[in-house]
Amino acid sequence: MHEEHHLETAFQRCGEEALFPFGAVAPPIFQTSLFEAETLRDRYDHGGSQRFHYSRASNPTLELAEKKLAVLEGTERALCFSSGMGAISSAILTFLSAGDHVICVETVYPPTRELLANWLQRYGITVDFVSGEHLDEFERARKPNTRMVYLESPSSIYFRLQDLGAVAEWARQYGLMTLCDNSWATPLFQNPHALEIDLVLHSASKYLAGHSDLVAGVVAGRAEHLEAIAKTRELLGSTLEPFGAWLLIRGLRTLPLRIERAQRQGLIVAQWLAERPEVAQVNHPGLPTHPQHELAKRQLRGYGSLFSFETYPITAEQAYAFTDALTLFRFGPSWGGYESLLLGWQQGEPDEQGRSPWLFRIYIGLEHPEDLLRDLARAVPHLGAV
Ligand SMILES: Cc1ncc(COP(=O)(O)O)c(C=O)c1O
Incomplete structure (x- = not known):
């Protein structure tokens, strides 16, 4: 009888039901560019029967990572790419043609915006940006000629959300394809496909791989869509290579532990910053002061530990004194x-005293939260009134 496992068990076990060669517990890396056929006759007469041919198309290590990611996202299939942008661009290019129009959220990851707004213009594709916070904007x-709706919820600088189920339902009545970048929440905290979003995208360089040592991307969705995207990936050559796939599998093994800890200490630091007089606003969907906190609670099962905060008008020198x-x-x-x-950006033009608000994007990693708070407590006074 098939036993139902929790997600944390199911995705780890997936693809590992059979023994690896020699009883190895960790998956082997098939570090090979090509796969031979037993005979030339085999290759040409029974062309379809050989599972792997060339690692730009696929590879057993890559397929193992993809099986786990499909289980994690609850989709029929997933594909891995050599970067998040490789995943995003392949998914977009597969379904757009000259003359098509895209609706995209304005707080999207800047290179995605650049691809849609500037690069694809050369191919006669146009885009309009919406805040994404209200359905009537869509x-x-x-x-x-609208063909596609591109979402990122929450977005990764201002942490704005879209109501994924509502946008998907609206898009479906016009036959529009929906895509959502889910890098921030990870599949453990949000599954856009369960809310009827067609394609889920990840920069696996972030939480999924989890050790700042890999650049990779993922697209997850229905088999029919993914088959078409696999063809694009093979043609454009943005396939993740075997060692990268192995690093991704290794990272996934601790994803549930890392994301739980990150969410906990991210919230501790966000709450602490929200109470500081030097801080004007904290953009973290998990705080009750976030304008979309109710939607966040309904749509997410947990929170990433990347968020931003805004200061009152300060000089650039104050911002640098804080970071120093x-x-x-x-x-x-x-x-x-x-x-x-940490990253920081001056917001708008400085006044005559050279002051303007600053936006700092902060990522809370896995150091002990007391150490991080002590560090911040020493630095944050530099952001105060002088
Ligand atoms: C939200 C988001 N999506 C996509 C990407 C692109 O991923 P990659 O850098 O792996 O190409 C990034 C990378 O910073 C990101 O932050």
């Missing part, structure tokens, strides 16, 4: 690994 942006005083935060893009990170 209706107003819709045109006779931090000892446990690295200053860099990306997120999802062990180490806590």
Whole structure:
């Protein structure tokens, strides 16, 4: 009898039901570019019978990672790519043609925005951006040639949400394809496909791989869609290579532990910052002060530990004094690994005293939260009134 397992068990066991060669417990890496046929006759007469041919198309290590990701997202199939942008661009390019129109959320990951707004213009594809917070914006942006709706919930700088089920239902009545970047929540905290979103996208470089040592991407969805995207991936060559797939499998083994801990300490730090007089606003969907907190509670089962906060008007010198005083935060893009990170941007033009609000994006990693708070407590006073 087939036993039903919890998700945490099911995705780890998936693909590992059979013994690996020699009883190895960790999966082997099939670090091979090609797969031979037993005979040439085999290859040509029974072309379809050979499972693997060339690792740009697929590879057993890659397939194992993909099986686990499909279980995690609750989809028929998943595909892995050499980056999140590889996944996003392949998914978009598979379903758009010259003359098509896309509706996209304005707070989307900037390179995705650049791809849709600038790069695809060369192919006669147009895009309109909406805040994504109200369903009627989508209706107003819709045109006779609209083909696709691109979502990212929550978005990764301002942490705005879209009501995924409502947008999917609206899109379905016009036959529009829906895509959602789910990197922030991970499949453990949100499954857009269960809310009828067609394609779920991930930068696996973040929480999924989880150790700041891999760039990878994922698309998950229905088999029919994924078959078409696999063809694009093979043609454009953005397949994840076997060692990358192995690192991803290794990272996934601790995903439930890492994401639980990250969510807990992310909330601790967000709440602490929200109470500081130097901080004007914290953008974290898990805080009751977030304008979409009710939607967040309904749609998410947990929270990522990446969020942002805004200051009152300060000088650039104050912003740098704050970051100079931090000892446990690295200053860099990306997120999802062990180490806590920070990035900051001046908001708008400075006033005559050279002051303007700043937005800091903060990623809470796996250091002890008391150490992180002590570090922040030393630095945050620099952001206060002088
Ligand atoms: C929300 C989001 N989506 C997609 C990407 C792109 O992923 P990658 O860097 O793996 O190409 C990123 C990367 O920073 C991201 O933050």
